[in-house]
Every structure is written in C-alpha cells, then in structure tokens.
Amino acid sequence: MNLLRRIAAYLGAHLANLLCGLALASLALTPSLVPRPTVFQGFLAGLWFMVGFQLGFAVRGLWRVLAGKLAGKFPRTNPRVEAEVDAEAEPRGRPRTAALIPVAVGIGLLVYVVGYGALVVSWQNRVRALVEMEPVDGAGHTAFLLSMFATMAVFYGIARGIGALRAPAGRRVSRRGGSERRARWASRATGLVAVLALVAGLTGAGLAAVGWIYADRDAGTLAGSVQPVLGSRSGGPGSVVDWDGLGRQGRAFAGGGPSAANIADVTGAPAQEPVRVYAGLSQGADVRERAALVVDELVRTGGFERDVLLVATPTGSGWLEPQAIASLEYLYGGNTATASMQYSFQPSWVSFLFDPEFAAESSRALFDAVHARWLQLPEGDRPRLAVYGLSLGAQGMAGGFEDLDDLLARTDAALFTGPPANSQPWRGLQANRDPGSPIWRPVYRGGEQVRWQSKPGDFAALGGAWQQPRIGYLQHATDPITWLDPAVILQRPEWLAGPAASGGRGADVSDSMRWIPGVTFLHLVTDMLVSEAVPPSHGHNFGDVAVDGWAQVLPGHGRSEAQLTSIQSVIERIDTHDPIWE
Structure with missing residues (x-):
C-alpha cells in the first residue's frame, strides 16, 4: 500500500513530465523509411522519452506562470466566502476520491502504452515487410525494451547529476541575500550551462574519437x-x-x-x-x-x-x-x-x-x-x-x-x-x-x-x-540520404504526397508514414545511420x-x-x- 501511495504521489507531481516524455517517445516510434535494429530503436525511444521528460519541467513552469496571470486577472470576489462554500459543497469522500485520481491516470497510461506498443509492432513489421525483411520476434521485443530502459536509466542519472549541481547554486544566491526569484534563475542557469557543457564535451570527445578511430583504421x-x-x-x-x-x-x-x-x-x-x-x-x-x-x-x-x-x-x-x-x-x-x-x-x-x-x-x-x-x-x-x-x-x-x-x-x-x-x-x-x-x-x-x-x-x-x-x-x-533535406522540417515532402496505391509515394514506403513537422527530418537523420542495413533495392x-x-x-x-x-x-x-x- 505504501508503494502505491508513493507511485500515486510521483504521478501526481510529475504528470506533465510523463505525458511529455510519452508523447516524444510515441513520435520516435512512428514509421520511417527503413526499419531500425531493435536495440537502436530502443535507444531512440529511451532518448526521446527522457528529452520529453525534461521538457515537462518547462511545461509545468509555463503553466504556473499562466495560472498566476489568470488568477491576477480574475481574482475571487470574496475568497473567504468561496472557501466556505467549497468546504460545504465538498463531499466527505472527496479526499479519498482525489487520492485515486493519480492511480486512475497511471492505469490509463499503462493501457495507452500497451495499446500503442501493439500498434508500433504492427507499423514496424509492415515497414520490414515492404523492404523484404523478417518481422520482429520475441527476442527483438526484449532487446528493444532492455535498450530503452537502459537508455532511460543512463539519462536519468545524468539529469540527477545536473540537478545536484543546480541546488547549491540557488542556495548560494539565497545565502548572499538574493531573492527567491534570483535563486531560481541561478539554479536554472547552472543547469543550462551544465547541459551545454555536457553536449559540447560529448560532441568534441565524439568527433575526436571518430578522428582517432578512423585514422587508426586507415592505417x-x-x-x-x-x-x-x-x-x-x-x-x-x-x-x-x-x-x-x-x-x-x-x-x-x-x-x-x-x-x-x-x-x-x-x-x-x-x-x-x-x-x-x-x-x-x-x-x-x-x-x-x-x-x-x-x-x-x-x-x-x-x-x-x-x-x-x-x-x-x-x-x-x-x-x-x-x-x-x-x-x-x-x-x-x-x-x-x-x-x-x-x-x-x-x-x-x-x-x-x-x-x-x-x-x-x-x-x-x-x-x-x-x-x-x-x-x-x-x-x-x-x-x-x-x-x-x-x-x-x-x-x-x-x-x-x-x-x-x-x-x-x-x-x-x-x-x-x-x-x-x-x-x-x-x-x-x-x-x-x-x-x-x-x-x-x-x-x-x-x-x-x-x-x-x-x-x-x-x-x-x-x-x-x-x-x-x-x-x-x-x-x-526509401533512401534517407537522398531525401535528407532541411526543407522537410517545415514542409511536407513530395515523396510523402499520398498513399502508394495512388502514386503518392514509392511502393516500398509504408502508407503509415506521415509527415510530422520536425519529427520526419529527425527520422531521416537516424534512418541514415542504418540505411545500408536493408536488402538490395531498398534504403x-x-x-x-x-x-x-x-x-x-x-x-x-x-x-x-x-x-x-x-x-x-x-x-x-x-x-x-x-x-x-x-
């Protein structure tokens, strides 16, 4: 029972994060030009989920700002009277019902994940069939899940580490007499700098590693x-x-x-x-x-x-x-x-x-x-x-x-x-x-x-x-290298003009693939990395x-x-x- 309460409390506190993470992970799993290896697809789903989870904090902050402005624009005429009316109108069972809301939300999310997961499997196997590849089996599903959860765990650890850097920065501003608002901004700025430094460091290290690896390979x-x-x-x-x-x-x-x-x-x-x-x-x-x-x-x-x-x-x-x-x-x-x-x-x-x-x-x-x-x-x-x-x-x-x-x-x-x-x-x-x-x-x-x-x-x-x-x-x-054009970010490409039967796309491009602003371009970028891992006549x-x-x-x-x-x-x-x- 204690565990259920903790789960309910977490869902209630992080609902916006979970919804944002689930939305981005869902987009990551929409059909693309070529099928991806299950481990790679799991990595992408985990990465997109964690990016969405972090965006959820921005959504929560924006909501608080908007709610504050609306409250200031439409203040209650008599807060004391309204509080008494609310207290009289509220049934005695309300607290228990309110506690069950996060549980119901959790069940709803679980149902969505299972249902959407079945749809994703159907999409991916259709893409695989069009490029003459075998469908994903049970081992593939297991590899996908393990890869996704491992990726989420790694990025969650990174996020916690960045969070640990933010807290001392806010406290330092507070101890020096700074306002609560300045402390919050100091904390956020520290987190942003940490993220930028991490990205720049990983990018630089990655490029240096690629240069070293390929110089060694060339020899x-x-x-x-x-x-x-x-x-x-x-x-x-x-x-x-x-x-x-x-x-x-x-x-x-x-x-x-x-x-x-x-x-x-x-x-x-x-x-x-x-x-x-x-x-x-x-x-x-x-x-x-x-x-x-x-x-x-x-x-x-x-x-x-x-x-x-x-x-x-x-x-x-x-x-x-x-x-x-x-x-x-x-x-x-x-x-x-x-x-x-x-x-x-x-x-x-x-x-x-x-x-x-x-x-x-x-x-x-x-x-x-x-x-x-x-x-x-x-x-x-x-x-x-x-x-x-x-x-x-x-x-x-x-x-x-x-x-x-x-x-x-x-x-x-x-x-x-x-x-x-x-x-x-x-x-x-x-x-x-x-x-x-x-x-x-x-x-x-x-x-x-x-x-x-x-x-x-x-x-x-x-x-x-x-x-x-x-x-x-x-x-x-189905060659992502040929179609990787920045114009795809904001404009539906001609190669996705309609279903294959009417000539709106190539015969081996899934009809389930839809143009999504920004997302389709990112799909092409990731598809490019596995565009050779398909049989001849495709990719x-x-x-x-x-x-x-x-x-x-x-x-x-x-x-x-x-x-x-x-x-x-x-x-x-x-x-x-x-x-x-x-």
Whole structure:
C-alpha cells in the first residue's frame, strides 16, 4: 500500500513530465523509411522519452506562470466566502476520491502504452515487410525494451547529476541575500550551462574519437586485401605509389576485385587483367599532386589504352563500392581502367558536415588531370571516359562539373548512386522533371539523356531513344540520404504526397508514414545511420542494380543475357564490409 501511495504521489507531481516524455517517445516510434535494429530503436525511444521528460519541467513552469496571470486577472470576489462554500459543497469522500485520481491516470497510461506498443509492432513489421525483411520476434521485443530502459536509466542519472549541481547554486544566491526569484534563475542557469557543457564535451570527445578511430583504421588493412603481384594495380610492381600509403580503402580497392581468370570463369570468354589505380591521402601534398600521381599510374599501367576509363570518387573514408567497380570490369572483360584517389579518412557524414566541398574539389582535380591527358591521345584511340560516385562520392563527382551540359560534353557516360539531397545537377533535374512523373523515379525530357533506376530494368522500361552520352541515377524511394533535406522540417515532402496505391509515394514506403513537422527530418537523420542495413533495392543498398546500371549507361559490352545473369549472381555475393560507416 505504501508503494502505491508513493507511485500515486510521483504521478501526481510529475504528470506533465510523463505525458511529455510519452508523447516524444510515441513520435520516435512512428514509421520511417527503413526499419531500425531493435536495440537502436530502443535507444531512440529511451532518448526521446527522457528529452520529453525534461521538457515537462518547462511545461509545468509555463503553466504556473499562466495560472498566476489568470488568477491576477480574475481574482475571487470574496475568497473567504468561496472557501466556505467549497468546504460545504465538498463531499466527505472527496479526499479519498482525489487520492485515486493519480492511480486512475497511471492505469490509463499503462493501457495507452500497451495499446500503442501493439500498434508500433504492427507499423514496424509492415515497414520490414515492404523492404523484404523478417518481422520482429520475441527476442527483438526484449532487446528493444532492455535498450530503452537502459537508455532511460543512463539519462536519468545524468539529469540527477545536473540537478545536484543546480541546488547549491540557488542556495548560494539565497545565502548572499538574493531573492527567491534570483535563486531560481541561478539554479536554472547552472543547469543550462551544465547541459551545454555536457553536449559540447560529448560532441568534441565524439568527433575526436571518430578522428582517432578512423585514422587508426586507415592505417590498417582489410582482411582479403593483398598487395598486388601484377603491374596493373597501384601498390604492385613498378607502381609510383607505395602500397602502405594507399590507406585502408585504397588497399582494399587496389588489392581486391576480379582477376582476368575470375572474369573468364564467370563470362566464359577471354578476359584481361583490369587496371586499378589509386592515390592515398598521404601521397601528395594536395589534390593536384595526388591527381598527377594517378595520371602517372594510368600511363604506367596502360590505362589510357583500355576500352573504358572510369574516374570514380570514393566516399569520405576513401571507400569505393566493390559491386559497382567489379560490374564494369565483368561487363567489359577486364578491358577497363578505374582511377580514384582519397580526399579524407573520415566517414562520409563527418566530411559532409565539416568540409562538404572537399569531395567536389578532389573530384574536379582528378577528372581534369585525367581528361587533359585523355585529350592528348589521337581521337580514334581514346578510351570511352566514364565517371562514377556513390553517396558523397556522387555529390562530389557531379559537383566537379559546371552543369549538366558540361557533364555531357566531357564524358561518355555517368552513373551516380544514391546522391544526397543537395547534389547538383540532380536537384535541378528533379525539380524540372516532366509533369506526372514521381519524384522518386522522375523522367526528364522523356529520358533522352538522363534516366533514373531503382531496380534492374527501370532504365530500359522507360522506352524511347536514350541518346549518348548517357547519365544514370540509381535512386531508391526509401533512401534517407537522398531525401535528407532541411526543407522537410517545415514542409511536407513530395515523396510523402499520398498513399502508394495512388502514386503518392514509392511502393516500398509504408502508407503509415506521415509527415510530422520536425519529427520526419529527425527520422531521416537516424534512418541514415542504418540505411545500408536493408536488402538490395531498398534504403542505401544498390548492390543488385550496378550490373544493369552500367550495362544500360555504357552499352557496347556485347554480353548475352546468360552472361549478364551469371555476372549478376557473382556481384550479389560480394561482401561490402559494412559500408555505412565509410
């Protein structure tokens, strides 16, 4: 009974906090573009609840201020008489009834939590089904609850610690003769400073830790990355760049991929050793020196003598999607050369936040250097010149050109995968798409030179003539990186215009997902962190569409349907080494 009284007292004293916390946790659990791992979802629910709980104090304070103003504006005419009337009108059982109110509120909250929890499970399993994932089971529910309560406990401890700092500040002001109001403000200011210091400290420590971790990772070598024994790879015999200086992802690129024998086994046709050249961040004082090294490597390896020359921009850490590079090599029997260079060792989101122009600057330097050497070749002896980028790499590579016309004039093909929302010319093309075409799979000028694809076959399904040079965008309706636009904070996006059946959203976007001001943007931010943890054809996973993408954007490979099927089966088995953190 004592415990019930204490619970009732706590509910009565903190009802506003609990309601605010429950409201934010409920919003955190509304459907988003991609399903989240249960532990991560539990962390988010616990975090949002504790943020809401703290906001409840502000709500309570605001209510007291408003109540005070209303009481002053409408004072009782005779407080003594009204008190006597209230006392006579109040039944004897009122105190007991009043004591039961918090209990009833608690039961109501419990019913809401259970009912809403069932709805959340239904929402999440529907989202999982749309992206071809298994529903959450009992173990998943347990992991969610444990993660949520652990998060709440940690942040509750932090809040209590900050509260312990506030009290002495208020007492100190009171002892010095300050008014009660000044003591309250001193206490609040101390709490605010503590919160800001904690956030700043955690942010600084987090960024420092990320820098240290990725610097250490860049010095390491991925399992399976072996120093080349052939001269057609950077870091191999005769290379002008050292193997140790290529960086972790540069070594994975130069030391990985299919050999001529692999390609011949898969396609059943003779093949060459693909050329792969790369310069690491430490190789050259700046982007121009690194670009010059890459050109030297292309000359040394005979890259300018191949049928296709690909200039590729990596993600922030220097990573190149192995499916995209290998697909082109299989399609053209190894008669290819791929050139790239590193501009950072940090993950893409760090580069995007703190130096978003560096990817474009690096891309421009590399392409201009390669293009200048390419122009020196006799016109009939030049390889077809293509460009490629994934995510931040797509933004960087496309951003290295002045506009669409410049891109078309200087390349023979371009394939951009999962471009971020502020990429150009992607953003302008989306905005000026043909009327009636959806934003997640737009049509621009009938697809004459630019087309979009989500699944294999989308490029060709548009029909009509696709002139060369061709530009292709690989884009999914459920990719949060593509739709993460600050405009979503205050404006409903076009990709959530209505239900999927009427064309208001992509077929794999849940109809239960609704635009909520501010909340939807935060959903996109958190979805971005797990956008690779879904099967191909969804989120930020494009492994299954690379073969068809290159086959359509850069025709002339001569592969039969049987060969394409064989290549596709190999590409889908490639391990991407958890690229979301790259």
